[in-house]
Amino acid sequence: MEAAASPLTFLLFPAVHSLAESFVEWALHPERTLEERHTTALFIEQRTRFTRKEFNWEKQQALAEARRGNPAYVPEIVEADLRAVAEELSQLHDWPTGLHNDRPIRDLSILRFLPNLTSFSLDNNAEVTDISPLLHCPRLETVSLSAQTIEDYRPLAGCPGLKSIRIYTRFPWPRMEGWERLEQLEELYWNGPGTGFLSLSVLPRLQKLVLDTGGYHRGGAASLRDFHQLPDMPRLRHLWAATFYYLDGIERFSALTALWISGPFRSAAPATALPNLLFLHLITDELREVKSLAASPSMQLLVVAGERPLDYSALTDTPQLREALSFGCTTPQLELGALQATLPGWDDLYLAPVPRPLLSLSLIRPKEGQNVVDPRELLPSNPTPAAEMDWCRHRTSALWMHRRLRHALDSAGLTADIGVCMGYGAKRVFTKAYTYTADPTHSSYGLEVRLIGVRALGQFRKVVHTLRTLLVSLKDKTVLHISGKPDPDDDDYDREWIPSPDEEIREEHYRQEQLRKKRDYLAREFRLQLLKDEGLNPDPKDFAPPPPPAPKKPAAPPSPPEPAVPDDPPAIPFDPPNLDWDQRPPDAEAPGGIKDADPDNSDETDEHWLKPPPHLEPNVFWKGLDLYIFLTENSLSTNRDNAEIIEYLLSRE
Secondary structure, eight states, X not given: OOOOOOXXXXXXXXXXXXXXXXXXXXXXXXXXXXXXXXXXXXXXXXXXXXXXXXOOHHHXXXXXXXXXXXXXXXXXXXXXXXXXXXXXXXXXOEEEOOOTTSOOOOOOGGXXXXXXXXXXXXXXXXXXXXXXXXXXXXXXXXXXXXXXXXXXXXXXXXXXXXXXXXXXXXXXXXXXXXXXXXXXXXXXXXXXXXXXXXXXXXXXXXOEEEEEOOOGGGTOTTOBSSGGGSOBOTTOOEEEEEOBSOOTTGGGOTTOSEEEEXXXXXXXXXXXXXXXXXXXXXXXXXXXXXXGGGGOSSOOEEEEXXXXXXXXXXXXXXXXXXXXXXXXXXXXXXXXXXXXXXXXXXXXXXXXXXXXXXXXXXXEOOOXXXXXXXXXXXXXXXXXXXXXXXXXXXXXXXXXXXXXXXXXXXXXXXXXXXXXXXXXXXXXXXXGSSOOOOOXXXXXXXXXXEEOSHHHXXXXXXXXXXXXHHHTTBSSOOOEEEXXXXXXXXXOTTSOOOOXXXXXXXXXXXXXXXXXXXXXXXXXXXXXXXXXXXXXOOOGGGGSOOOOOOOOOOOOOOOOOOOOOOSSSOOOOOOOOOOOGGGOOTTOOOOOTTTTOXXXXXXXXXXXXXXXXXXXXXXXXXXXXXXXXXXXXXXXEEOGGGHHHHHHHHHOO
């Protein structure tokens, strides 16, 4: 008699089943563990949620919160959805798990059915410990693993096609043996202890390494001593390293063109042994000298971030130096100013010999099916992609462009009062709006101009004209991003945000609520385990988190005291302006608000002089405006929702 076939025979002999059939049979098999079913259910849910018109984000978040808080949660797999998703497996190339506040993923066995996956990411909410299922994805090129439960990264050595790896870990001794076999690996972003690198001898094709082992101000117990503790990387061109205690051994990486390094080192002398180094950024409060860098043969830009004043006078003789910058030092450094006056700067590289003529501006609307225009479509036909540019040149051009942009706006009087700033960040102070970051992990470094406050909209045409005049003066054609959410009440745009007492109380209440939820979950989990130990089969409904309490109705405010009526003079009747535009009768004569403002008789520094389009309700117009604009010297494009408003602003004199 022949032995009965194993229930997993279809996994060993895939020719018997198609990929879709194998996945359905595997997912519905009673031997699947809870964690396997949970990952499968999340995968199905993720693949189907945006194809259903009835998708509701609030409902989805409530579901995620419920299953995260229930230790007895049992995943439900809808067979019809399972079969629909199964038909798409062979075409799936990218899977960002995107868990956020959901119940954590703890098993990746489903990856055996994603053979064509080229990109995979696991966020820090996951609790995966075994990443060996990645070996079922032979075409994998990019992987991002942020789960803090992973200690063994050796399985990645079995993915020979990997070109980019991003790791966030806190295990003190991560396992990385065998990574020498990753002959296609070009980029590595490592945030965690550097001890795993001690087991590696070489990373043969690595070109960019971002290595953050923890700053020395945070203890830095897992930081590396010096660069001798890193593997050989003969093609390494860009290195961001924090934290190293000495620069010894940096000369091993002779192909370096850009170096960011932080740590308590006192001398920069070892960096002079790098023959191709163009960009050097030193982040340290302990640095005592930079004069040794005068011997650097190729360095064009030096940035020093630290509190100590230094003598920069010796750098006058540095052969290729174009610019030296200092951040964080409040003590005057007169030698730095004198040095800057002798350096050539970057105008010859980035400024056009003669500005191009300023042609008429065309307004480009998104195509059918687009919400916004792809900014790459606004550039010349064959621009150099940012990712393929020399990063040092791209970075220095961004720094130079930032100064030119600020000077252009200042000269036009557009930054003092009306609410124009540059860059990202919550702070609205103009001088701090553009963040100079040492972390080269972003793919592009375009500059952004933000419009804050309606006064800025009142001079929208002037802003656009000033920016276009700058763009035609540049050697390379460039796209600027204009953004902002102007608000009529946002007059104090230049102040830093300070939480109010009520906001602090709400934040503290939120923290306490999260602690309470965690405590209650652990209690339910403990009670569940006791029942299982007694051989009982508890009902998952008994372990669901309690529903949130109904919101309390706010108490009616106390009636204000009757105002005292003076005997003499008599009270003057006053009708307040009617700002409730939806309820306002068409023939009402009560003055008030933006709608009735007269630009001819109003002070242009007051935002109320700018009228919205006649057919748009004023409060909706201001509160709902979200600028998202790409500007070139001859074209302007915006998202579909605001195209009509931008056209209206451009038509104003």
